[in-house]
Amino acid sequence: MKRLPLFLFLLLGLCAGMISCQKELSYEVSKIPSQGTLQKDGSGDCLPKTVVGTYEEGVGLSGTANYLEVEVNVLTAGSYVIASDTVNGIFFRATGIFTTTGLQTIKLPGSGTPFAAGIHNFVVSYGTSQCVVAVTTLPPGGGVPAEMTLDGAPGNCIDYVLNGSYITGTALNSSNQVVIKVNVTTPGTYNISTPVSNGITFAGAGTVSTTGPQTITLTGSGTPLITGATNIPVTVGASSCSFEVNITGPAVYTINCGSAVVSGTYVSGEELDNSHDVEITVNVTTPGGYNITGTINGMTFSATGNFSNTGNQPVTLSASGIPTAAGDFNVPLNAGTAACTFPVTVDQGAATFGTWAFTAGGINYSGTIELSLMDVTSSPTAGVCQFVGSNAAGDVMMMNLIDMNKNFTNNETYSFTSLLNNTGIFSFENAAGTISYSADPTQSTTTLSAKVTNHNTATKTITGTFAGKVMDGTNTLRDLTAGSFTVTYP
Structure with missing residues (x-):
């Protein structure tokens, strides 16, 4: 991997003792990365973890028909990138802007083509927050309605598990679920919805990839109207059973x-x-x-x-x-x-000075910036904005923007192959040292460029984007896309 010139590391080392936390004041919400957390249970599974669509080996996904829904607790409004890793040839990703705080449900459209049947776990990331969603891919030709019977049909559902609290006048949420037992005779897809009883209903959709005894989970919605036992009927094909929900009054x-x-x-x-x-x-x-x-x-x-x-x-x-x-x-x-x-x-946690993110090799990387420096005095001909960042996985990203006018103005661009105009240096290495990317003026075949989208001199904050071809550790050109950064300098 290409390393930053020694003098840049020395400058960063000198500035480390001088850096203090900079409070970001108000500027356009679309320029500021949002902050928040993905909702998950104690085991790390996304809560809720809604998987929509049919996933079949060899059949490409449609972003409108194949997607995940996850819930985010937004703490600070702003832009967001929520994405999964790439598993079995597919991934899920969404970008946008949170304009309000609080719990919000986000749809992550899927892309790619599954190459193997089975159950695969996807790690969904939002900033430093992560949770897991399992997606079932059916074998070729398996995208047909499943055939199954409900345990206990036609009477009471057997050994069902009811989760959550049910209180008169309190709306159900993602914690209100019922797990019911089924016996699958033909693998395929299912879409189950119960009729509304006492103001509430349960629904779920997904796939079952094997035959035999299994469980499926239905999530509740609605608001209980009256206190007491409520019977909820479930029907799958010609099979029906029912389970009981005890609605309590408020304590x-x-x-x-x-x-x-x-x-x-x-x-x-x-x-x-x-x-x-x-x-x-x-x-x-x-x-x-x-x-x-x-x-x-x-x-x-x-x-x-x-x-x-x-x-x-x-x-x-x-x-x-x-x-x-x-x-x-x-x-x-x-x-x-x-x-x-x-x-x-x-x-007090470790001070951070911004965020960074990009996609390369089908993997979404993101993290925070731990060191930053703005130097417009050392050189008579150029100014340098330097920053170093990492993430919880241990990946490290370094970038230097070199501005011939020393002002880093809005919409100014930087070609990382230029020796005469605004230029830059980029370097990345994952924690294991098995993946690396770089771009600088000594690599004439790379095409990485960056753009300053906003420079707020009052808060000393620069926001920008970057994309193009970079060199990996085997000297092969790779596409880097969706690069973004927000850095506050001392």
């Missing part, structure tokens, strides 16, 4: 925030996982369903369930999100009969 309780026991270490910029939670004591006066949530500083603490008894009871709040700042924070809980707060301390 009456008081939260004792003074009892809060906070588990885990909280660090700004680092995603929370299943090691982060808070246990609190709740005094229940009327049994029923509960939904407790508190959000602050990019962190959300939540729990849902049912209280079956009165008196003091422990409740564990699961934590999610990414703390956006270090400091002491009081998390507000407004559930129950009285509001209260509990404290959480967030430690």
Whole structure:
């Protein structure tokens, strides 16, 4: 892999001690990468993980018919790139702009052609947040409706598993699911939807690739209308069975925030996982369903369930999100009969100075920028904007933009093969050292170029794009696409 000239590393080393965190002020939301987290369960699976369409060996995907749906908790509005890795010849990717914060469902259109039947796991990435979705590819000719019978038909569904809480007047979400057992006689696709009962329904679509006993998952929607047992009928072909959902009324309780026991270490910029939670004591006066949530500083603490008894009871709040700042924070809980707060301390994480992303070799790479430098004084003829970034996987990206006018103005371009005009140097290597890309003026066959799309001198922030052909570690030209960066310099 091509290495950056030694003097550039020396400059970066000298500037490392001087770099301080720069607060990004307001500028066009479309120029700023959004921040947030993919929703997932304790095992790392995307929650929800909706797979739409039929996937058949040797049949190309259609972005309108084949796609994934994932849920994102948006903490800061701005542009986004959400993409999977490439597995079995296909991948899923979406770009756009989040204009509001909060939970949002995003559709990731699929591309490519599956080359093998089977179940394949895709890692979906959004910034540093990741989750997993399994996609089943059928053998050639398998894209036909599946034939199956429901265990328990024509009576009650046997050994079904009902997940989530069901409370009168509270809308169902992705945690409300039922897992039912089926016996598949012909592999293929299925699309199941129950009739609406007491304001709620369950639905699911997908594929089954083998015969025999299996389970399928249906996700609930709607809002329960009345309290009590609700019978939900399920029909697949000529087979029918039913399962019961117990709808509870809302519980009456008081939260004792003074009892809060906070588990885990909280660090700004680092995603929370299943090691982060808070246990609190709740005094229940009327049994029923509960939904407790508190959000602050990019962190959300939540729990849902049912209280079956009165008196003091422990409740564990699961934590999610990414703390956006270090400091002491009081998390507000407004559930129950009285509001209260509990404290959480967030430690200072490693300072970052922007983000970067690009696609090459069918793989989407992205990360944060840890070092940056703007030097317009060392050379009488050119200015240099330099930055070095990495990601959680250990990949490293380095870029230098060399501007002959020293101003890095909006819409200014940089040809990485030029020796006389604006130019640049690019270098990338993955953590294992097995993949590398580079482009600089000594490589005449590369065509990489960059463009400054916005330079905010008040916040010292440069946003740009880059694309073109780069040289890999075997001296073979490769296409680099969808390159982007946002860098704040000291």
